Amino acid sequence: MELKENTVQQTLCLPLCGRMIAARKYPDLFPDRDAERIVRELGQDISGRAMYRLQYMWINCVIRQYNLAWEITEYLKKHPRAAVVELGAGLSCLRRQMSSNANPWYCLDMENVIALREKHIPPGEHEHNVVCDLDDFSWFDKIDFNPAEGIVFTAGGLFYYFEKDQVRRLLCAMAERFPGGMITFDAVNSLGLKGVNAEVKLAGNNRTKSFFSLEHPEKELESWSDRIINVSEKDYADGYLKGGYRKSFITRVFNWTMRTFHMGFMLHVEFKQ
Numbered sequence: 001m002e003l004k005e006n007t008v009q010q011t012l013c014l015p016l017c018g019r020m021i022a023a024r025k026y027p028d029l030f031p032d033r034d035a036e037r038i039v040r041e042l043g044q045d046i047s048g049r050a051m052y053r054l055q056y057m058w059i060n061c062v063i064r065q066y067n068l069a070w071e072i073t074e075y076l077k078k079h080p081r082a083a084v085v086e087l088g089a090g091l092s093c094l095r096r097q098m099s100s101n102a103n104p105w106y107c108l109d110m111e112n113v114i115a116l117r118e119k120h121i122p123p124g125e126h127e128h129n130v131v132c133d134l135d136d137f138s139w140f141d142k143i144d145f146n147p148a149e150g151i152v153f154t155a156g157g158l159f160y161y162f163e164k165d166q167v168r169r170l171l172c173a174m175a176e177r178f179p180g181g182m183i184t185f186d187a188v189n190s191l192g193l194k195g196v197n198a199e200v201k202l203a204g205n206n207r208t209k210s211f212f213s214l215e216h217p218e219k220e221l222e223s224w225s226d227r228i229i230n231v232s233e234k235d236y237a238d239g240y241l242k243g244g245y246r247k248s249f250i251t252r253v254f255n256w257t258m259r260t261f262h263m264g265f266m267l268h269v270e271f272k273q
Contacts, residue, residue, distance in 0.1 A: 012090045012113065013039075014199070015157060017047040018061025019093075026059075029244045030066040034093040038120045051199065056251040060237065064186055067240045067266045068154045069098050071184035076103065079150030085143060087134060087183075088158035089113075093121060101125050106143055108132050134170060140177050151178050155185035160196050160210035167212055168224050175227035175271040182270045186236060189215050192263030217267055230270040235259050239266060 020035040039045050051057050072084055072094075082103060086092055089107035105127040107117060114131045123129065132139035145151055153174070159167050174183065188196060193213040214220050218231040234240060237255040247255070258264045 011157075012116075013042070013044045013046055015061040015064070016042075016091050017045065017052065018058035019065065021047055021052060021058040022062035026062075026245045030062050030069070030097060030241075032062065032065070032093055032097055034096060034121065038091055038093075041120055042116075054250060055248045056237075056254045057199070059245065059251065063237060063241055064156050065092070065094055065097060067186070067234075067236070068094060068156050068184060070240045071182075071266075071268060072098070072100075072152055072154065075150070075152040075182050079152070081146075082150035082152055083143065083145060085151065085153045087153055087155040089117065089129075090157075091116065091121065092156065094154070094156075095124055095127060096121070104128070104144060106130055108134065108139060135166060137170075137173050137177075140173075143178075145178055145181075147180055151181040153178075153181065153183035155183060157186060159185055159187060159212045160193070162212050164212055171221070171228060171269070172225045175225050178271055179227070180271060180273040182268065184266065184268050186264065186266050187212070187214050187217065188264050189213050189262050191261055192258070195263065214267075215262075217265070221267075221269060227272040228269060229272050230268070232268045233265045234268075236264040236266055 016035055016039060019032045020039050022029060023032045023035055039047070046052075047058075076082055083106065084095070084100070084103050085106040085108065086094060087108050089109050090113060092107070095101075095105050101124045103126065105124060107114070107127065108130045109117070110133070111131045114129045117129050130139060130142050132142065143151070162170075171183070174181070190213045193210055196210045217233050221228050221231045236258065238259070
């Protein structure tokens, strides 16, 4: 099964190829031993495109995985038996990167994407692939949630493709259904959103658009529901990962620009107990 041209699903190859390049150049940074194999099996290698000559275009793919793993790990310190749920899991190998087999782990995505996961990514002992439409909240019933044990969600590179009202409805509904849970995801402001759309075009996808942005995340998200609490943010590039790779001059400039103009960040959002 191949990914159709100019679709959101095709953008799966962007982070996948980025993770592959990062694994070649910095194999010990946050090891991803599956990306190159999956790219080869898919026959969708776009790593030779001009965009990947820029370090920040591929290093950010592994940095996001690292950031998500950090948030999961911190949550599991207090909730060691919590379920982990990747919304829009795509071809993420986060569980395998974390060597996590003890916790229930759910990978949610559209039918054709889950078909690719099941073909290319061996599931863990407690891992479940779930076909769903995130706008249809019936997927809530497919998660075995125990409030006493907790639940942590990730949405890496996902919400850009949602309208803000979609994200609001989803997070408010999740906050009601999964009290005591937490979600972490990456986001941008309106200026950063222009950059996201430009990157997708660079990859040869001229139809897929990004929509979601936040100017003041804490104020905006906590205004959506009294069950959305303790919103905090960290710098995307340097907020979690402290070294481990040599930054090019362009990467340093890019990171400074993103930080200075609040163009990209990681968010931590809790659901009231």
